[in-house]
Amino acid sequence: MSKHFITVGRPEKKVDGLALVRGKPVYTPDYDAPDALVVKLLRSPHAHAQIKSIDTGLAEAIHDVVGIFTYQDVERVPYTRAGQGYPEPSPYDTYLLDRKVRYVGDVVAVVAARNEKAAREAVKNIKVEYEILDPVFDMREASNEGAPVIHDEDDCSGVFDKSRNIAAHFVMDIGDVEKTLESCDFVLRKTYHVDTQLHAALEPHNALTYFDSVGRLIVVSSTQVPFHCRRILSHILKKPIADIRVIKPRIGGGFGGKQSIIVEPYAALVTIKTGMPARIVYGREEVSMGTNIRHEMSFDVAVGATNEGKIRAISLQGISNTGAYGEHCLTTFMVAGSKTLPLYNKVDAVHFGGDIVYTNLPPAGAYRGYGAPQGLFPLDCAIDELAHEMKMDPLKFKEMNSIREGETSPIFEIMGEGREGVPQIMRSCKLQECIDLGKKSIDWDSKRGKKTRNGTKVRGVGCALAMQGSGIPKIDMGAATIKMNEDGSFNLLVGATDLGTGSDTILGQIAAEVLTVPLDKIVVYSSDTDLTPFDVGAYASSTTYVSGNAVRLAAEKVKEKVLDLAAEYLEKDRSELTLESGVIRGKDGSSVSLSELCTMHMYTFNQQQICESASYVGEESPPPFAASFAEVEVDTDTGKITLINYVSYADCGLALNPIQAMGQLEGASMQGIGWALYEDIIYAKNGRMLTNDFFTYKVPSRMDYGKLTCGLVDSYEPTGPFGAKSIGEIGIDTPIPAIANAIFDATGIRLRHAPFKSERVLFEILNMEV
């Protein structure tokens, strides 16, 4: 990678870092709005019920209560909360307020009061009479004959089969899988199941809404998708897009949990109904059970291979639980196949299909990985199991059968997100380098299959390979505007949404690199629907690649413009001029600085604002790749699993900011480790989530892992901005399979249901002894 860059590829400090470490008021709740009404929600205590009557009289009489709104006060508009490309591939099955409630936590009424106490008091004093309906919680029972129908309303649309609670359905075949499996020397068939997960972003979902001086609705929100938020609010509230402005300040974590439009409509409703500013901040319990969770999925997997170790057929037939509403239901399911199956591209036949069903549980939505980890668990572990049956090193087996640079897979073209994909050849794939480095770091060859014992404790190692994407090709669009100032600095305006990932910083680095100025000459402003150009938002690992390419193009246009203007001013031929370190130079030694050039064009010569915009839509979605390894210790007396070491190497193309890129890999790995070992959601018999706080829902802490070793390999993606592709999600794909495979290596126990609680291991140990 003999590319030499000035600003990209360097560990520049985050452009918002200073404010963050100094505790400056930068998040939505920090915006003072002293007269904002406090918005609280009354939630359903029943998983499935029809509202017979609501009496708000007592609550309305409480001093300082300003308004209470129920389904009787709002126009019935079907929509989807999914913040994704329009028209959305998610069903329109959601109503701001409805007569029917579909999970414990579904919203029944919106209360607005002058203070917190009155709002809480009012919520308690609303009397609701429910006609309780039978619920269905188990996704495997949701489509059974006689199961209660969750979306029986006439006006929802885009649902695959309402009568059977099937929100969406997908099936794809390449070749004849069953026939091919029959002709394989080895075939493995198993069922894998992965439970849901909470995002647990530290900043709760919250929004502030108010009318500005000309009566436009201003929405300040902790959102990953400001432009989708504006469009959906316009749809629900029947307000022109021109009358809505969505601003995203710093946000305290998203991970997909803020990729749905959840809190904003309630605050906006209050502002519209009362004319007053309104603020809604979810409590931790509401964040857990009243937003989105991850899709629980189960797959029947079959893998067939030849004696020589060639994988010839893969089949994944699954079911996904979208809960009460269908945001992101089809797309997350498709990603379970589209971002896992191309990894093993040397097969003759592939099958992928299944149903995404409604249940009376909290609605699932987008979550880092977006289905890929749910698909990779069965795929990787089944391949691992097969390798053991074939007496092969599972790493060798995965290595032999996985995709490499210059290769492709037909799946890229067949499966996109909600529709067909695009054909693509791997222009950059350093999977082998990831494998080699990870293997060495974990000491694979000397540790695998050794079952090293120390008293009751036994150790083992496991591996998993993964891929992801870089945005949704031909759908995700990002745009950037760059405007020049007379001191040679530039305002970079981007719709892209920095969730803490550092995207403002790396987008600034891209502009700085093209314009040959230091990063501090780029003033980044992002995510304000009035002031920044469109961007789909922060999801699908798209920002670096899609928004980054838009910034590169905009900066190149500015550079061209600057050179044109300099040629005119210096009276030189345009082709003689070069821009370097902020100075335009001619071959004869004549020169003009960016600062001089801009000042002149603002005040004295050929006056104009130097300003350019560009948009970018990916033609491809180059996957990042990763190889991860886990070493675990299992106490055979208690079942306790200890993660000794976790190693993950990734190919994200050229890391535009290595420290930030590494942070994505480390952070996603830890989130996956949490999901694999600690994060467990438990529901009461009535469907109420019991694990809705940080005491009962165990986010991993600093003492919950041994060693975490991450690394990025040298790579360059030719279609990416300065060689970059994505890194935000891939790290969360591998912990579950790598840890499952390590537990097997240590104990001979195959855990096919994640998370891997110590109790499950102990039960298996006891079973083995019997």
Place this chain on the structure above:
Amino acid sequence: MRIAFTVNGRLHELEIEPGEYLLEVLRRIGYKSVRRSCGSASCGTCTVLLNGKPILSCSTFAASIDGQNIETVEGMADGDKLHPIQEAILEEGAAQCGYCIPGVVMTGEALLRENPDPTDENIRLALNGNLCRCTGYEPQNRAIKKAAEVRRGETDE
């Protein structure tokens, strides 16, 4: 009721509700670095120092701090010069969304005052109550370690 206490050395005298928590009171008087996440003393986000010791302001009654000294991250930098922990957090990429950072800085500072040369284990244990969902902890642990070195004068600032 009326209470008086100092925040970062500055005296505040004000009227509070008896049941109010310190977190709300601090935010009301402008210390917006003190933020709510769990609201139940289980994530460390709202950590401030009370007479030099880390406490969780979301579950500490404001009434109980009458006459005492509070420190928040607003008081850590010396003018434009960042505190070594703040500087190390920037250098190590230890702040992603940044929501946990004030709590991490304050807990880290309390640790370094007590133990200027902490081991990795000491750091993990001291900051175990500070959840971070973004970074995977490693960059933060490195940052505290690095800040300790700077504080001891072993590394150039």
